[in-house]
Amino acid sequence: MIIGLTGTYCSGKNHISTLLEERGLPVLDVDKLGHKAIDLEKDKIIALFGGSLESSLNLDRRLIGKIVYGNPEKLAALEAIVHPVANRLTEEWVQAQKGHCVINAALLHRTSLIEKISQIILVKAPFFTRLIRGRRRDSHSWSEAWKRIASQKDFYTQYLSLNAEIYIVENPGLSLSKSRNEKLVCQVDQFVERIK
Numbered sequence: 001m002i003i004g005l006t007g008t009y010c011s012g013k014n015h016i017s018t019l020l021e022e023r024g025l026p027v028l029d030v031d032k033l034g035h036k037a038i039d040l041e042k043d044k045i046i047a048l049f050g051g052s053l054e055s056s057l058n059l060d061r062r063l064i065g066k067i068v069y070g071n072p073e074k075l076a077a078l079e080a081i082v083h084p085v086a087n088r089l090t091e092e093w094v095q096a097q098k099g100h101c102v103i104n105a106a107l108l109h110r111t112s113l114i115e116k117i118s119q120i121i122l123v124k125a126p127f128f129t130r131l132i133r134g135r136r137r138d139s140h141s142w143s144e145a146w147k148r149i150a151s152q153k154d155f156y157t158q159y160l161s162l163n164a165e166i167y168i169v170e171n172p173g174l175s176l177s178k179s180r181n182e183k184l185v186c187q188v189d190q191f192v193e194r195i196k
Contacts, residue, residue, distance in 0.1 A: 087113075124169070131146060
């Protein structure tokens with residue numbers, strides 16, 4: 001069974017990912033896989049954007065992000081290079097798994113395996129909670145965190161059209177208190193029990 005794990009910016013996907021791994025489910029972090037795809041396609045990306053990227057031995061992903069942010073043409077050009085590689089690596093990883101596995105991706109609907117996903121864990125958190133988490137985690141200004149959240153779409157309706165069960169994990173709160181973590185653990189345990 002292929003399980004999708006998704007949610008918007010700073011909803012808490014990575015914490016849920018850790019809880020799933022602790023329960024024996026292998027998890028692929030598509031963001032990290034995207035970093036690998038960028039490294040593998042470094043020459044094509046430098047040829048595309050040139051400039052300040054040419055002098056960098058390791059591509060600066062923040063700089064790439066600044067180049068493509070708010071520029072749909074440049075973003076599409078970057079994605080045309082990176083997505084096929086990331087999809088190939090994802091498929092290879094899934095094929096290597098012997099049992100249930102989890103794909104952790106903010107843009108889950110863009111994975112080439114979306115039609116094969118039978119369960120989706122959708123992590124949700126209130127807007128202002130995510131805003132404060134974004135400031136803390138990424139050291140964004142208020143306006144940067146606000147723009148990041150506002151630029152993301154909610155793909156819930158797209159997931160409804162799939163032949164997949166959607167399991168929502170509510171992740172409110174700003175600090176990972178013992179009681180909040182216990183509630184998250186309980187939600188994850190209920191999900192794991194369902195797929196056994």
